[in-house]
Amino acid sequence: MLTSERPFVRVRRKLREAKNTISSEDKQLSILENEMISLHELKESILSAFGQTADLIMEQVRIAEEEGILFYLNSTIDKSQLQQTLMNKHTNQPNSSLDLKTVEGIQDFCEQMFGGSGYKLTQTAEEAINELLDGSFVIASKNFPLIISIGMPNTNLRQVAEPTSQTVIRGPKDSFVEASSINLSLIRRRIRNSNLRFEEFSIGSETKTKVYIGYMNEIANEKIVEEVRKRLNKINVSAIFESGNIEELLVDKTLTVFPLAFNTERPDTVAGELMEGKICIVVDGTPFALLVPVVFTDFFISSEDYYHHYMISSFLRVIRYISFMIVLIVPSAYVGILTYHPELVPTYLLINIMAQREGVPFPAVVEVLIMEFTFEILREAGIRMPRAVGQTVSIVGALVIGQAAAEAGLISNIMVIIVAITATANFVAPVYSLSAATRILRLILIPIAGFLGLYGVLLGLVVMVAHLASLRSFGVPYLAPIAPLNMKDQKDVFIRFPYWGLRRRPSYLRTAEPIKQEKSDLNTPPDMQGRNGG
């Protein structure tokens, strides 16, 4: 693979690797004297790299009484900031005691002029090009031994708003945005702890997308963090645009419908899971962050479980698990029982169902499959349609169509109810990845029920459980803490203990610090005697 890489790419990769391990201070100190590049060479390299691209701006400027060229990419720079900095440059006359032809002189100059603006001193054309791409402007002058680049990336993207996919009733309503710097700040704000570490990766050979991993240094298991680093570095694709791309490259096993990494738009979820000992992966360009390692029960947890009273949260958790079972079992059991085992239905219910199915021309399997596919089509259409129209073509619309089909005699009324219940139950899962998985599983179980009845459904469920039991996410068994069973972890799986009871971190994450909080004394009402009565 290395032989087909262009030399440019090889250099960039070395640069990327070097960047990860060396901090910016060290970089400045390792500059070698005899690798200076001339202004002309720099200009040529930049022009050849960028070609005729419309957003590359080159301006002649004077800096510190010297002629120089200012390069920047129009599309990456925050224009207003740029003007301010340049204005400052003109008003602040440089200290002429500095000799700008030496490296130390340049460094002093930059410290004076641009100190605190995030400046860098580079030597090579490749580094300069990288800086341009990262949203910096580059100033080079004939007599300067180094190239100055100052970062002012354009963060004028979408503002922090409400999350679109994982909404809550009570809880913070900010969600991640596309700019990773804002995302990292949303996390950092919640965990004001120096142990929260972020590490930067540049993934995607062509797109060089910035990917950050975040973890709590003294909590997360070092081996898992190392594994994440290893896998990220192993990624060798040309383009990364979304965390979903990374997810498929990162997980232990792709031959499964179940998601092996948790994705979320909510910074409070990420912060909470980081405190539990998980590792988050933030990808620049998408508001969805990944959390690894993940277990199956994580997909039934919504962050507002921790904000509401624990009784209602426990109840809702149980409802979510029941909905999961409903989605899988109800349509296939309906098909299986009605086609193969009419003796399992109570008599009066069966009479009712028979009355409704009298004129229906299709066998139950076909009926269910038709309705399921119709629902899926309508649901997809409802998502893609423009906002104004989208609401009508939703589950309600599907129900109306179902009703019309029932009255036309194509399907029975019971069928509409079943499909509606299934469809609604499907969306109870807080994370979309799991509801997508259950949709597929449901569609697989229905033909199995059509062949072998209830027996087939039972077999299918056993196969599903066996498959789940064999999955691992970064080495953690997917069905922990249910199998292998760990009683200590049960406080947050099916029910949620009150906050004072959640003292331990999940043991399957093998965190460095398993105990979160000390045993707390519960509050007792204050002694009111002796005041106004007694």
Added chain:
Amino acid sequence: MEKENLSLTQLLALEFIFLLGSAIIMGVGTELRQNSWIAIAIATVLGTGIMYLFYTLNELLPNHNLFEIMEYGFTRPVAIFISVFYIIYFLYISSRLNRDFVELIATAILPLTPIEVISLTVMLVIIYIVYLGVEVLARVSEIFFPYLLGFIFLLIVFLFASGRIKLQNAQPMLGDGFMPVIKGIFPGLITFPFGELIVFTVILSSVTHLKKAKKVVLLGVVMAGFSLTFATVIMLMSLGADTMEFSIFPLLSAARKISIANFIERTDALVVFIMLLGILVKSSLFFYAGLKGLEYIFRIPYRDFTFPIGMTVACFTVWVSANFAEHEEEGLVFVTRYLHPPMQFGIPFLLLGIILWKTKKRQKANKKSTAV
């Protein structure tokens, strides 16, 4: 070959489902009528002794499964010779268990479906699970363990709620004295289901904390035996001794009587699920044991054998008997009297004796060497 790990809860769940497995559906000791549950209770006590024997085999040589223990006790050629018998034994029992299950489905649920299809589908699931490893099997049984308990409990509660339990049906107890009970236990109840625990000698080598496992393993036998006793009592009280004796699937017949508020009735599906689970775990364990034997002889990872041997077992499920009567007779006469005793007790006793003797010899030799 990677080390597979079983936790203690998984071991308990495996054992429980294994013992209940087919026994609870086919009914053990039903020919003893009102004394059946007494016989089962006594057999449970004996069963703990049997399990202790098998556990000791594994304790003396940790990390050795049955075949490796035989190699230590006898020699490799002799061990290979005996292993062949054990492999055939395990796979044969596995196909008999599948046949039990297939008969239940064919009798009660899907009468027209050819048994080849049922056999094939069940075997495919077993192959998949064993291919994924005994860890996965253990996790699956761990997950389904509460459901199994829950369903049995539900059945009992429903039976009570339907008013079908008549305490008088349990009388007279020991009406004919103790002799019939003794006759029922030897060799019937001892070999099925408790003697089949020999399979665990192949698995105990994978348990993480073997020392702690002693309590767990015996607890499993006690729990399962108790549940079986209780279930038999309930069946007796709801069906009556006559019906229970001549009923082929007594739990199913009992479950059919449940009728509450005209709504909770026809709960056959619960029984089928219990049986499915029990058979899956039991048959998978026997299958796995057979494959481990093949692995021992040929030194090829057992996963490679899963599919071909599995298909063979699926075929034998069908070929093993021509009709149900033959299947029953074979089970009651041939298997119980001539097949189980030597394989479950004869050879293991011999093995235990040899190993104890060898261990003593080694200890003496150690003493001698230290003394010198």
Added chain:
Amino acid sequence: MKKKVLCFLLSLQLLFLTGCWDQRELAAVSMAIGMAVDVGENGLYKITVEAINPAELNDQTASGNAPSVVFTLEGNTMSEIAHKMNIGFSKSLIFSHMKTVIISKEIAEKGMLQFIDFLERNREIRDDFNFIMVDEGKAADVLKVLYTIQKSSSLKLTRQMSTGSKLWGSDPDIRLTDFVNALTATGREPVMATVHISGNPKKGASMDNLKKSELDAIVEIDSLAMFRDEKFVGTLPIEQTRDYLWTQNKIKMTIVSVPCGNENYMALRIIHSRTKVKGDIQNGKPHIKLSIRAEGYINGNFCGPYPLNESSSYLMYEKKVEDYLKEQIGKMIHKVQKEYGVDIFGFGETVERQNPKKYKKYKENWDEAFQQAQIDIETDIKIRRAGLTSKGALLRKK
């Protein structure tokens, strides 16, 4: 690896190449809800099956037609007839929801109950149907009489029987296993509820029957039929049916009308009842002791000016009821002993349970021993309350 996958997929294919064997579309089956067995002319049995027309039982889809279709066929084994039924019916029948099986008196007298083996053995037929006898005429006629609310005859009968056994004790709630267990046991003989069609059965078979307030024909619970093994020996009228149920500990609620002279009666509504039976053999004769303990409240009192707010009145009434019950139940058991000589009470089973060794001697001919049995009845009635007034209006008038 590829070979393995290929083999696996091929084996899966085998499943799909063949068809779905057990598949029965709901639209292709008809639910058989009741069966009637008569003596056949050209065969051993004449079986009538009532199959539901489900559309008629659902108010939205009902169009005023008959709720079920009834068809008769003759043959030698019930199995053969059951599967030949589509000589008349359009769809195949499923028997798993059958609610009643009715036999005619003729069948019972001749003891032609071989068809029970089919009912026991078949996996479809469950245990939840009522086993009934009709006291005269053809069993098939019972299936034809329509009724307003449930419409179909069998549905009405099931509901009727379960209400009857709960409310007053008119139905012994005999299911197939109960009958079979009684049949095979040495210490018990089977019983069965009997129904009677009052009115004109022919008119009862039409939907016009339902358009009137007084139905042309209605199926009533009539009496209790007693058997010696499979042969019918006699019936007990309905009041004695209730007394019979008392010995079986099957009374849930009932009303006892106790006479207190001069055509005055008191009604006691029993709400809890428990009967314990002790059986023993002494001096060659069985000794059976029945202890009945019941609780109830006064539901109608015209026995005299005894004020019901005094506990002495309660005690007096309790004594009256106890004596009355002792007398009635004793009379009934005596009648069965002397006139019919069949142990329908299961006293033999009780002796077997409690004294198995003594019972062994009498096992073969228990019915004879039963006829000589000495029965002791002990009743303990507790009256808890008396409704809303302590002295009824008629007793208050001056």
